[in-house]
Amino acid sequence: MKSQFEVFLRLKPSNNQSQNAMQYQIYQNKKLQVLLPKHVKFGMINNNRDNLDFNFTHVFDQKSSQEHVFTNVTTPVINSFLDGYNATIFAYGQTGSGKTYTMSGAETWQLRGIIPRALSYIFDEIDKRTKFEYKIYISFMEIYNENAYDLLEKRHLETPLEQWNKIALFEDDQNNIHLKNLSIHQCNNEQEGIDLLMMGNFIRQVSSTPMNQSSSRSHCIFTVTLEGCDTTSETCFVSKLHLVDLAGSERISKSQVEGNLLNEAKYINLSLTYLEQVIIALNERMKGANRQHIPYRNSLMTTLLKDSLGGNCKTVMIATISSENDNIEESLSTLRFSQRVGQLENEIRRNEKVDLEAVVKRLEQEKLALIRELEQYQRGGTSTSSNKKIQQQQQNVLPQSSGIPISQKEIQEKVELYLNERIPLLDVKSIEETQKCFEAMKDLYNTRMKEYVTELTFISEKLQKYDEILTRKKEQSSFLEQKENSSPEIEVYRRNESPQIQFKKRPNQ
Ligand code: ADP
Numbered sequence: 001m002k003s004q005f006e007v008f009l010r011l012k013p014s015n016n017q018s019q020n021a022m023q024y025q026i027y028q029n030k031k032l033q034v035l036l037p038k039h040v041k042f043g044m045i046n047n048n049r050d051n052l053d054f055n056f057t058h059v060f061d062q063k064s065s066q067e068h069v070f071t072n073v074t075t076p077v078i079n080s081f082l083d084g085y086n087a088t089i090f091a092y093g094q095t096g097s098g099k100t101y102t103m104s105g106a107e108t109w110q111l112r113g114i115i116p117r118a119l120s121y122i123f124d125e126i127d128k129r130t131k132f133e134y135k136i137y138i139s140f141m142e143i144y145n146e147n148a149y150d151l152l153e154k155r156h157l158e159t160p161l162e163q164w165n166k167i168a169l170f171e172d173d174q175n176n177i178h179l180k181n182l183s184i185h186q187c188n189n190e191q192e193g194i195d196l197l198m199m200g201n202f203i204r205q206v207s208s209t210p211m212n213q214s215s216s217r218s219h220c221i222f223t224v225t226l227e228g229c230d231t232t233s234e235t236c237f238v239s240k241l242h243l244v245d246l247a248g249s250e251r252i253s254k255s256q257v258e259g260n261l262l263n264e265a266k267y268i269n270l271s272l273t274y275l276e277q278v279i280i281a282l283n284e285r286m287k288g289a290n291r292q293h294i295p296y297r298n299s300l301m302t303t304l305l306k307d308s309l310g311g312n313c314k315t316v317m318i319a320t321i322s323s324e325n326d327n328i329e330e331s332l333s334t335l336r337f338s339q340r341v342g343q344l345e346n347e348i349r350r351n352e353k354v355d356l357e358a359v360v361k362r363l364e365q366e367k368l369a370l371i372r373e374l375e376q377y378q379r380g381g382t383s384t385s386s387n388k389k390i391q392q393q394q395q396n397v398l399p400q401s402s403g404i405p406i407s408q409k410e411i412q413e414k415v416e417l418y419l420n421e422r423i424p425l426l427d428v429k430s431i432e433e434t435q436k437c438f439e440a441m442k443d444l445y446n447t448r449m450k451e452y453v454t455e456l457t458f459i460s461e462k463l464q465k466y467d468e469i470l471t472r473k474k475e476q477s478s479f480l481e482q483k484e485n486s487s488p489e490i491e492v493y494r495r496n497e498s499p500q501i502q503f504k505k506r507p508n509q
């Protein structure tokens, strides 16, 4: 199924209402027209335009509330995530334009952003979907200077960033990316999820070293993994929701930085430049250019978000811009980037898998039932209700012939109806008819036996195949375990690990 990228725009409220405010118009909540200030207009190559238009799925003006943004942007994405599709929501914009405000929110519960609202929504929804059994896991990482770190590792509270274990990436034979040194936490309710988010944000803040003074220089990826099993059909799925707060998109020429900071700025700009290159390459491929190679691997962030950008994922971008003319060049660059992103589309599919063990169990039960039925038949089938009725009828004294000849076909139909319990009694008028009925029954039983035997053969072949698949799966997982155990400093998944740190619980509303 094709899924067009959706791009939303959010304008940050202006600090002052002076002449410094950006001049713009919003049309039908979908189009932003920016009136270009003179210095910008004359700086443009083709400077005969006074304004520029940009189209979006929806434009949120300066007054839009957190709730309004959440309902419009996130609800449809999360619904498809709950149905088994991968999804990504990422915020892009210059530092101070409202990315973190949009994704995480401000200090108060009322001003919470998309991530905490998404957690509430997910837990509310899975409570309603009683046909499914769900498990939810959360991980939270930060990418900083081309290194990724776990934000849910408690030990990071006591150690400086330089001593943190870096998250390691490796790719398997099927090009799937696996991460080491990233903890995954099972999460049973909304509060546990919010505690994890707060712990991650807290670790991100306290990790401030001279190298990492501002969160605007790092990218953050909050990932919710959902395992859902349909209890009625043995099908399960695993879907991932990435909620991404990118580093500030400002250009290096503007960030007047030196030394270490310059180095950081380069990395940030580099990874966002690589993000742009990936988007351009994907755009060209969409327009029919022969682009086999998409440069995902140039940066860690694009490698990690490979599926979100050009794979099996429903992707949504929220562009955030300031409403001041001082920032107009950065805002225009964000707006231009968003238009390129809006042209992309991904091919998405439900990440379904069959619960092999449940299928094997069901097939084994079916097989046992069939074997029992077969044995009963082989014993003479005396216990079947149909036979009993026939026997009773046989004991009755019947005339030799009713005088009205009845065809074999009619008898066959009658017997079939009787055996299928569509008629309560087998109306037999003569011994001759009784004999014909027995003949018809014998024929029917033989046909059904043949069907049973075919079905049994089919089932045992199926069972054999499942056995093979299960053996292969076991071999694969023991191979992966061996691989993981071979590097002792690395732990892959530490599930069920809940943080010790207690955060203020949300007030009851
Ligand atoms: P970014 O993450 O893009 O660097 P922030 O989200 O930290 O920017 O926003 C900078 C400041 O502006 C914060 O104090 C934030 O609370 C405030 N802010 C951002 N967007 C809005 C908004 N839509 N409404 C009110 N305040 C906002």
Ligand code: MG
Residues within 6 Å of the ligand: 096, 099, 100, 101, 215, 216, 245
């Ligand atoms: Mg921020």
